[in-house]
Amino acid sequence: EDQVTQSPEALRLQEGESSSLNCSYTVSGLRGLFWYRQDPGKGPEFLFTLYSAGEEKEKERLKATLTKKESFLHITAPKPEDSATYLCAVLGGANNLFFGTGTRLTVIP
């Protein structure tokens, strides 16, 4: 069964304290792994798509990496405005996107 697990559920960081969020998955025939950011009361905002193991994508303080079993979202020197819930989703052979339950990140000034 296709499954996506994100950890930790919640993460509190001091401003400038780098860390990583994890997304582990089991899916038959991975066709893509997606990272989204979601602010409270709003829809998810697309960040990255990764397609194959070894691939990396960067945007400002965020960097996403992919292996055959998991993806990491690295946050370098975070700022308070990076506080949000980060969602991971995988697209398997059945054309359906499976979402994790997210990591709620809080960056303290």
Next chain:
Amino acid sequence: DVKVTQSSRYLVKRTGEKVFLECVQDMDHENMFWYRQDPGLGLRLIYFSYDVKMKEKGDIPEGYSVSREKKERFSLILESASTNQTSMYLCASSLRVQASKETQYFGPGTRLLVL
């Protein structure tokens, strides 16, 4: 920029009412999706559509129906709203089912409360 809009940000309805949620995308995307999002459960797919007048059931279609009469518009219908349908409803669209074109873009969401 991809723009996905939803007809309402907040809705309050009574049990048994028929509820229509509308979603419009302006990027000529072929695929459209309806999800609901609940605390601790993440996003769950209700229905999706790969083309006009075409629909497929997602993981939790019971109690819902959909309509796609035009390419840019995808409607979610709650035939007889119940309290367990209180949730955040999210619409998404993607260009097509093919490598590198499958990124889904989301609307702002509709928070529905059924009393």
